[in-house]
Amino acid sequence: MGACLLNAFVLPEIGHFGEASSRLFISQPALTKQIKTLGSQLGVVLFQHGR
Numbered sequence: 001m002g003a004c005l006l007n008a009f010v011l012p013e014i015g016h017f018g019e020a021s022s023r024l025f026i027s028q029p030a031l032t033k034q035i036k037t038l039g040s041q042l043g044v045v046l047f048q049h050g051r
Helices: 002-009 017-024 028-042
Strands: none
Touching: 017 028
């Protein structure tokens, strides 16, 4: 899980979880869950989700 998260944070210019997950070869829900899990472990919200 940790390696995917590090890769995910290398892609901040994308600005879209779907595109980032596609480039990481994982599903968007899996990426979202991993980032929420990391935020929970750190005690912070890493991203605000919205449309």
